[in-house]
Amino acid sequence: MKDFDFWxxxxxxxxxxxxxxxxxxxxxxxxxxxLIHYGGGSAIRSGLIDRxxxxxxxxxxxxxxxxxxxxxxxxxLVEEGVRLALDRKIDFILAVGGGSVIDSSKAIAIxxxxxxxxxxxxxxxxxxxxPAIPAALPVGVVLTIAAxxxxxxxxxxxxxxxxxxxxxAGSNILRPKFAVMNPELTMTLPPFQTACGLADMFAxxxxxxxxxxxxVALTDSLCEAVMRTIVGESVKVMANPADYQARANxxxxxxxxxxxxxxxxxxxDWASHGIEHELSALYDCAxxxxxxxxxxxxxxxxxxxxxxxxxxxxxxxxxxxxxxPDGQAALDGxxxxxxxxxxxxxxxxxxxxGAREEDIPLLVWTLNLNGNTLGGFxxxxxxxxxxxxxxxx
Amino acid sequence: MKDFDFWxxxxxxxxxxxxxxxxxxxxxxxxxxxLIHYGGGSAIRSGLIDRxxxxxxxxxxxxxxxxxxxxxxxxxLVEEGVRLALDRKIDFILAVGGGSVIDSSKAIAIxxxxxxxxxxxxxxxxxxxxPAIPAALPVGVVLTIAAxxxxxxxxxxxxxxxxxxxxxAGSNILRPKFAVMNPELTMTLPPFQTACGLADMFAxxxxxxxxxxxxVALTDSLCEAVMRTIVGESVKVMANPADYQARANxxxxxxxxxxxxxxxxxxxDWASHGIEHELSALYDCAxxxxxxxxxxxxxxxxxxxxxxxxxxxxxxxxxxxxxxPDGQAALDGxxxxxxxxxxxxxxxxxxxxGAREEDIPLLVWTLNLNGNTLGGFxxxxxxxxxxxxxxxx
Numbered sequence: 001m002k003d004f005d006f007w008x009x010x011x012x013x014x015x016x017x018x019x020x021x022x023x024x025x026x027x028x029x030x031x032x033x034x035l036i037h038y039g040g041g042s043a044i045r046s047g048l049i050d051r052x053x054x055x056x057x058x059x060x061x062x063x064x065x066x067x068x069x070x071x072x073x074x075x076x077l078v079e080e081g082v083r084l085a086l087d088r089k090i091d092f093i094l095a096v097g098g099g100s101v102i103d104s105s106k107a108i109a110i111x112x113x114x115x116x117x118x119x120x121x122x123x124x125x126x127x128x129x130x131p132a133i134p135a136a137l138p139v140g141v142v143l144t145i146a147a148x149x150x151x152x153x154x155x156x157x158x159x160x161x162x163x164x165x166x167x168x169a170g171s172n173i174l175r176p177k178f179a180v181m182n183p184e185l186t187m188t189l190p191p192f193q194t195a196c197g198l199a200d201m202f203a204x205x206x207x208x209x210x211x212x213x214x215x216v217a218l219t220d221s222l223c224e225a226v227m228r229t230i231v232g233e234s235v236k237v238m239a240n241p242a243d244y245q246a247r248a249n250x251x252x253x254x255x256x257x258x259x260x261x262x263x264x265x266x267x268x269d270w271a272s273h274g275i276e277h278e279l280s281a282l283y284d285c286a287x288x289x290x291x292x293x294x295x296x297x298x299x300x301x302x303x304x305x306x307x308x309x310x311x312x313x314x315x316x317x318x319x320x321x322x323x324x325p326d327g328q329a330a331l332d333g334x335x336x337x338x339x340x341x342x343x344x345x346x347x348x349x350x351x352x353x354g355a356r357e358e359d360i361p362l363l364v365w366t367l368n369l370n371g372n373t374l375g376g377f378x379x380x381x382x383x384x385x386x387x388x389x390x391x392x393x
Numbered sequence: 394m395k396d397f398d399f400w401x402x403x404x405x406x407x408x409x410x411x412x413x414x415x416x417x418x419x420x421x422x423x424x425x426x427x428l429i430h431y432g433g434g435s436a437i438r439s440g441l442i443d444r445x446x447x448x449x450x451x452x453x454x455x456x457x458x459x460x461x462x463x464x465x466x467x468x469x470l471v472e473e474g475v476r477l478a479l480d481r482k483i484d485f486i487l488a489v490g491g492g493s494v495i496d497s498s499k500a501i502a503i504x505x506x507x508x509x510x511x512x513x514x515x516x517x518x519x520x521x522x523x524p525a526i527p528a529a530l531p532v533g534v535v536l537t538i539a540a541x542x543x544x545x546x547x548x549x550x551x552x553x554x555x556x557x558x559x560x561x562a563g564s565n566i567l568r569p570k571f572a573v574m575n576p577e578l579t580m581t582l583p584p585f586q587t588a589c590g591l592a593d594m595f596a597x598x599x600x601x602x603x604x605x606x607x608x609v610a611l612t613d614s615l616c617e618a619v620m621r622t623i624v625g626e627s628v629k630v631m632a633n634p635a636d637y638q639a640r641a642n643x644x645x646x647x648x649x650x651x652x653x654x655x656x657x658x659x660x661x662d663w664a665s666h667g668i669e670h671e672l673s674a675l676y677d678c679a680x681x682x683x684x685x686x687x688x689x690x691x692x693x694x695x696x697x698x699x700x701x702x703x704x705x706x707x708x709x710x711x712x713x714x715x716x717x718p719d720g721q722a723a724l725d726g727x728x729x730x731x732x733x734x735x736x737x738x739x740x741x742x743x744x745x746x747g748a749r750e751e752d753i754p755l756l757v758w759t760l761n762l763n764g765n766t767l768g769g770f771x772x773x774x775x776x777x778x779x780x781x782x783x784x785x786x
Contacts, residue, residue, distance in 0.1 A: 222649075
């Protein structure tokens, strides 16, 4: 087990109707004037934003609002949010939405606490030492999508315009102060978006589970427990989108998949996320859909690095390959994973995603490894990444 | 899944030699004058206390010290610690030890922040609404025993003198600010103490797992993952006490078993802990040893309330009862659990523990249910508890 620091101080208020506590929690964590940041019209049409405003008002918290966050959140709106926060003396960012809204909120929180500067904290995988973020406004979350885990994570991913480069920032000071999690808010998601969320949280566990660190019995077992839960509950929620218990288990799984409780003590991989980010940056596809295409291709390409690990994955998560040699079990596990993604209605190929073979050199170029490698399980160079993109065809 | 609030803000610094960071962490969390609180002479003889003092001095933190905490920590030493903390204007309590030292530190932290008052916050299970603790000094931990999970929990148990009543306090403000966890520090524990720790952390999971709440797929699966890890790693650590990786997995398992990540969303039981506390209060036996006697007896008495759950436990944790009817599997699981405790060298009966049949009425009387019941899985009255004590004979 590798040495680790783990600090996950987010306060979670989980259950039906908990958005009514948003105002109380903003105030508890020091907010007096909040920026409500959200995405499209659904949060307004559903009445959620109004309920949040009532809660803030009752708690004596003033507020401004900024909507319009799109999936794969863009730097332009972040700039607008930073200006607004500085102009109006905002002291708290309240994200009402999913991962894109939360990530955009974290970027605004950085800019507002650093005199407008935020962009240079967002860097690519070619940068080995991330710039330290000196300060950020506190961020709170009312979560509406179970997927990215940003409600409990120290990370934020923004698509930087005009180059359309997807780049990330990370620091414990970006972990939200609180997250209000009402599973009912996720019941009206379209099935495709629910499925993308499931693929995203499952991928967050894979990035941790497929690791060169093999002496982490506990986090291995925790990863498998959360993966099994996601697969098991996914069947219920796709059959009945209003299944509260399945929605609740999935929502909490999305948080635990990415707050690093399933990752501590091990070297992690994250190659598939890097490879996918170029797809969603170029084609503006859903991140979870991109992962559904990339992850099985990555697995197919790398599994022989540690066949026993992939065999264990097959048996422990999908219950296949039991009694078979590891080599066959590993392939069965990848096939079962692909089958599960297909059962969710997710794309499995470039064509289904709307990506093009002829763009592969561009994708590799924008990933910008500069001669470095990507990933911890098997360090990948440009040729490896090209091969993985080709396996997506 | 029941609604829940979850807040576990403890900062964990995990790995070899991390006690050198104690001073830096005390300072980071606001301490300028710390009380180093510890147990017996082993922490001094090993040089650990000296290393901690060096770390505090290097960080510019002044300190006083108070040793002498015994297993089943007593109120007398808490009183002494509170007076010392008030006299010397202590602003941070640094626990160097295991659960007893940490629990004693939490009590001192309450007293020092409330003008000396702490005792009335410690109440028994007959009190349904615990008094709110208005304030507590920050507590930090250098952990030396993997067992109680107090390094990440909001709880503290003290034996109140002169009546020798074991009573508890609980509040999120008692969660330690940080815990330094170096698995090497646990390598010199006597085998019996290592075994008691394993029984204690396993029991913390059982108290959560055996629950009337059945729609918590994720926390069920997490409980099983941690229980399986404890059983698997216990074999390694009993065979080779210096197995760093096994010590590390067990140490982290002890924290996760009790910081409530494995408990959220469900009604919990805690009857076995209540039943055991009377044993360790009366006979001053090790808490883990008392649990080894009580838990299998409790399981035997209650398992028919939900035979399917006990059958699942047997199959998922001990790999027994597979292919058998649930009734037989449940009994096989309890037998496997008992066998595991025996393999650790733990007592299984009153006689092995030094407890006496004729004291059973006294034990039931001091538990003081006042006509109420104990436990969530099967609410137990005085007659039930008497029967469980008799199953321990």
